[in-house]
Amino acid sequence: MTHASADSLQSAAAAAEAVNADAAAASGAVVLKNVCKRYGDTVALDGLSLLAFPGEILGIAGPNGSGKSTMAKILAGEVVADSGEVKFGASELAKNSEGAGGAEEAADAARRVAIVHQEPQLFPNMTVAENLIVGRERSLVMIRRIDEIESDLLVEMGLEQSANTTLSDLPLAAQQRTEIARSLAQNARVFLFDEPNSALTDEESEDLFRRMHSLADAGRVVILVSHRLHELVEHANRVAMLIDGRCKAIFSGEDLTEDRLARELVVGAAQSIGPGEDVRGEESERAVLEVDGWTHREGRFSDVSMKIGEGEILALTGMEGSGARELAQSLAGYAAAEGGIEMLESSGDTDGGGGAGVVRSAGEEVADVEDMAEEEGRPPMWKVGLRAIRDAAADALAKRDDSRARLGREGVAFVGADRAHNLFQNLSVGENLVARLTGELGRSGILPPKAMKERAGQLAKDFMVKAGSVDDNIMALSGGNQQKVVIAAAMATRPRVLILEEPTRGVDVPSKREIYRLLRQFVSTGEGALLYCTEDSEIFEVADRTLVVAKGRIAGELNIGDYEDIEACATARARLEAA
Amino acid sequence: MTAEDMTAENTFTTTLGRVVRKLGLLRLGGLVGAILILGFIFAVWSDWLFLKGANLLVLLRYMSTLGMAALGLTVILVVGEIDLSFANLATFTSMFTAVSWIIWGWPVWLSLIVSLAISAGWGLFNAFFVAIVKVPSFIATLGSSTLILGFTLFVSNSKTYSPRETNVDSGELAFFRGLSNQDLPGALEMQVIWLIGFSVIFGIFMSRGVFGFRLRAIGGNEQAATLAKLPVRRYKALAFVIGALMASVSGLLDFAFIGSVQPNPGQSLLFPVFAAVIIGGASLTGGRGTVFGTLMGALLLAVISNGLALMATGPFVRQMFLGTVTIGAVVLDQLSRRRGR
Numbered sequence: 001m002t003h004a005s006a007d008s009l010q011s012a013a014a015a016a017e018a019v020n021a022d023a024a025a026a027s028g029a030v031v032l033k034n035v036c037k038r039y040g041d042t043v044a045l046d047g048l049s050l051l052a053f054p055g056e057i058l059g060i061a062g063p064n065g066s067g068k069s070t071m072a073k074i075l076a077g078e079v080v081a082d083s084g085e086v087k088f089g090a091s092e093l094a095k096n097s098e099g100a101g102g103a104e105e106a107a108d109a110a111r112r113v114a115i116v117h118q119e120p121q122l123f124p125n126m127t128v129a130e131n132l133i134v135g136r137e138r139s140l141v142m143i144r145r146i147d148e149i150e151s152d153l154l155v156e157m158g159l160e161q162s163a164n165t166t167l168s169d170l171p172l173a174a175q176q177r178t179e180i181a182r183s184l185a186q187n188a189r190v191f192l193f194d195e196p197n198s199a200l201t202d203e204e205s206e207d208l209f210r211r212m213h214s215l216a217d218a219g220r221v222v223i224l225v226s227h228r229l230h231e232l233v234e235h236a237n238r239v240a241m242l243i244d245g246r247c248k249a250i251f252s253g254e255d256l257t258e259d260r261l262a263r264e265l266v267v268g269a270a271q272s273i274g275p276g277e278d279v280r281g282e283e284s285e286r287a288v289l290e291v292d293g294w295t296h297r298e299g300r301f302s303d304v305s306m307k308i309g310e311g312e313i314l315a316l317t318g319m320e321g322s323g324a325r326e327l328a329q330s331l332a333g334y335a336a337a338e339g340g341i342e343m344l345e346s347s348g349d350t351d352g353g354g355g356a357g358v359v360r361s362a363g364e365e366v367a368d369v370e371d372m373a374e375e376e377g378r379p380p381m382w383k384v385g386l387r388a389i390r391d392a393a394a395d396a397l398a399k400r401d402d403s404r405a406r407l408g409r410e411g412v413a414f415v416g417a418d419r420a421h422n423l424f425q426n427l428s429v430g431e432n433l434v435a436r437l438t439g440e441l442g443r444s445g446i447l448p449p450k451a452m453k454e455r456a457g458q459l460a461k462d463f464m465v466k467a468g469s470v471d472d473n474i475m476a477l478s479g480g481n482q483q484k485v486v487i488a489a490a491m492a493t494r495p496r497v498l499i500l501e502e503p504t505r506g507v508d509v510p511s512k513r514e515i516y517r518l519l520r521q522f523v524s525t526g527e528g529a530l531l532y533c534t535e536d537s538e539i540f541e542v543a544d545r546t547l548v549v550a551k552g553r554i555a556g557e558l559n560i561g562d563y564e565d566i567e568a569c570a571t572a573r574a575r576l577e578a579a
Numbered sequence: 580m581t582a583e584d585m586t587a588e589n590t591f592t593t594t595l596g597r598v599v600r601k602l603g604l605l606r607l608g609g610l611v612g613a614i615l616i617l618g619f620i621f622a623v624w625s626d627w628l629f630l631k632g633a634n635l636l637v638l639l640r641y642m643s644t645l646g647m648a649a650l651g652l653t654v655i656l657v658v659g660e661i662d663l664s665f666a667n668l669a670t671f672t673s674m675f676t677a678v679s680w681i682i683w684g685w686p687v688w689l690s691l692i693v694s695l696a697i698s699a700g701w702g703l704f705n706a707f708f709v710a711i712v713k714v715p716s717f718i719a720t721l722g723s724s725t726l727i728l729g730f731t732l733f734v735s736n737s738k739t740y741s742p743r744e745t746n747v748d749s750g751e752l753a754f755f756r757g758l759s760n761q762d763l764p765g766a767l768e769m770q771v772i773w774l775i776g777f778s779v780i781f782g783i784f785m786s787r788g789v790f791g792f793r794l795r796a797i798g799g800n801e802q803a804a805t806l807a808k809l810p811v812r813r814y815k816a817l818a819f820v821i822g823a824l825m826a827s828v829s830g831l832l833d834f835a836f837i838g839s840v841q842p843n844p845g846q847s848l849l850f851p852v853f854a855a856v857i858i859g860g861a862s863l864t865g866g867r868g869t870v871f872g873t874l875m876g877a878l879l880l881a882v883i884s885n886g887l888a889l890m891a892t893g894p895f896v897r898q899m900f901l902g903t904v905t906i907g908a909v910v911l912d913q914l915s916r917r918r919g920r
């Protein structure tokens with residue numbers, strides 16, 4: 001009960017803050033007051049009130065679908081709120097800049113909110129210096145050189161060496177710094193960092209956080225949206241918890257601890273799912289998928305031998321370039337590799353008897369599903385001839401044929417890391433859910449709308465997809481719910497092996513737990529799952545076993561059950577990676 | 580608030596809204612409205628000549644020619660590709676039929692079958708470059724369009740052919756002309772019946788079929804379709820073959836009706852067919868397009884062409900009108916989608 005009273009205290013604090021909004025605006029704060037926004041049937045913001053003061057870092061936490069991205073878009077002027085107020089107070093910075101009148105400032109507000117994205121929104125085909133100049137060319141005739149202020153900014157951001165480098169040739173961290181420099185050159189007062197470091201190394205992240213602090217120290221408003229609670233605790237002065245489109249609570253001072261945030265997140269999420277259950281699978285003798293001497297065609301990995309057991313969740317980990325990602329893709333059939341591969345044919349879910357057969361093949365292993373389906377029964381001569389011609393043509397084209405055109409391996413479902421590559425943005429939530437089931441639902445060639453909708457509704461319910469209706473466009477959902485749709489669509493095909501690349505990248509804690517639970521449920525009937533992951537917490541929470549890949553070889557194996565906590569597990573992983 | 584609560588709360592408003600959005604009724608409503616208004620203007624302007632039965636039949640016949648090729652092109656656009664070669668291909672198939680029948684003395688059915696087979700092969704030829712060699716379809720079909728035009732000129736010796744004026748078998752001539760000319764009740768043209776038949780088949784498979792669903796999925800996001808194990812290459816090939824066949828059928832039926840074929844009229848089909856499909860709501864970036872929309876697009880263009888021809892305004896007015904209407908349609912589409920969000 002003590003928790004409950006603490007909660008109400010915090011809510012009261014949040015409410016009190018809203019009342020003082022007008023006073024705060026005068027001091028240069030960013031004020032959101034009762035902001036509402038709907039997308040179709042989905043309520044994104046439901047009366048959000050929030051203050052962000054100059055000189056502080058305001059952290060924003062919240063589960064997927066709580067309205068974080070919508071808030072960011074409204075602040076940036078990309079989206080207009082349905083109702084409510086958004087005010088940018090006249091700050092010291094604005095007063096100092098010559099002749100900034102009230103109306104002019106309002107018009108300028110959108111430009112002065114700088115959003116630093118995970119993926120920088122710049123001009124990848126232009127150089128760093130050109131990126132600073134775009135939109136402020138000042139001359140219609142000649143491209144000017146960067147002026148003193150801009151070159152100072154480049155030095156400040158550590159970019160002076162790469163001023164004339166094409167942006168796309170630079171690492172992500174440098175691109176983000178370019179984005180910050182560009183915003184500073186435009187005299188932005190409000191900086192919103194939206195999951196800025198999810199693709200950065202630890203060192204790069206530290207550097208980014210240092211820059212955030214110096215922006216705040218210079219009197220700018222800094223807002224940090226993140227799923228990583230420890231970073232919020234470490235760097236933010238206050239953290240606002242967004243749940244269901246409202247500011248549920250604000251944490252600061254002593255209350256601002258990782259535990260408090262995590263509890264609020266889990267308790268406050270629409271579906272309270274309880275603590276992560278720790279049910280590891282029994283170790284199985286039989287492998288659902290086994291490879292031997294497995295070698296990537298372009299040498300990203302070579303001579304790999306591994307197996308995925310029945311009922312096992314196996315994680316592959318390794319730095320970018322280690323070959324781990326390519327290994328996972330090749331097992332799904334989306335990257336060309338050769339060697340021995342053995343796959344258990346689908347057995348009855350419960351009878352462990354001799355019903356299971358084994359498909360064994362060696363050598364070239366990039367056959368597509370069409371080929372394998374035809375192998376039942378003896379094909380007529382003309383088919384054999386046709387196939388020979390086709391194989392010859394395929395061989396000739398193999399070098400140019402990128403893996404995208406492949407159909408993947410039968411019995412394996414794959415979900416890639418980039419959500420944009422997994423979703424059909426022109427289709428509805430329901431259509432996305434059943435996109436992989438069209439063969440099954442429409443045997444006659446016709447898709448019965450009722451059956452489709454029923455199936456989609458069932459899947460949405462089973463996978464706790466939070467959507468107004470399955471008929472809504474998929475883009476109306478929040479990122480985490482889109483990810484659930486993607487995973488649901490893959491699991492719905494009942495594959496023998498499910499291969500996921502970074503399944504919870506950019507997903508909040510409750511959704512992560514849900515996804516882990518669904519994975520565990522999925523393998524409980526004897527299927528196997530393989531994850532390519534880069535986060536120690538994920539490895540520790542969900543995997544039974546982890547293979548560490550370094551320099552194209554399996555450097556070692558961790559049995560996750562042997563480790564007491566994340567630190568021990570992470571240390572062991574790091575040691576293997578370095579060896 | 581759970582998903583169920585939200586659904587219950589807004590059932591009425593959203594169901595209606597959803598239906599409107601889903602069918603794009605607003606947009607189609609605008610299209611139908613435009614057709615009616617233009618029709619009315621032409622009717623008044625032409626002293627009601629426009630609404631005479633004979634004229635409406637001419638209008639419908641032109642709509643059929645456009646519509647059949649447009650149905651095929653819709654399939655190609657929905658899967659996310661483009662085809663610039665269909666118009667020249669349609670000329671080639673007609674020309675090949677004429678030459679093989681009249682000059683080489685083949686039986687007409689053989690000429691027709693071989694022509695259509697060549698046409699399907701041409702679709703595969705396009706698909707090979709697009710889906711396997713991965714040349715952008717704009718470039719691939721721009722090239723193949725010019726190539727097939729070359730074949731047309733080669734086969735025809737740049738001459739016009741009219742089977743009637745030659746000594747082909749009269750039974751065969753009757754059969755061939757019968758494809759487009761039949762004594763139908765109400766003096767309805769056979770071509771219109773063909774269009775209705777194809778529209779029903781396309782309508783079923785595009786809106787209710789696995790075929791249409793997968794086309795939209797592939798056109799919407801090819802990468803996701805690959806991961807979902809949809810047969811991307813096969814569907815692309817199929818789309819190009821269907822597009823080629825429909826254009827050829829449209830061309831052959833026109834040939835059968837008119838009774839002669841010139842080596843280079845195909846170009847005049849290219850723009851109106853594209854315009855019909857785009858006006859009908861298909862997207863050049865793939866994933867969007869419906870049979871009904873395309874038919875309405877074809878009808879609108881037929882109304883404009885026919886009305887202006889009736890008024891004897893001269894060809895330049897017709898071209899200006901076509902251009903304006905096409906741009907207008909795309910602008911309206913953009914506006915309606917922005918509001919939809």
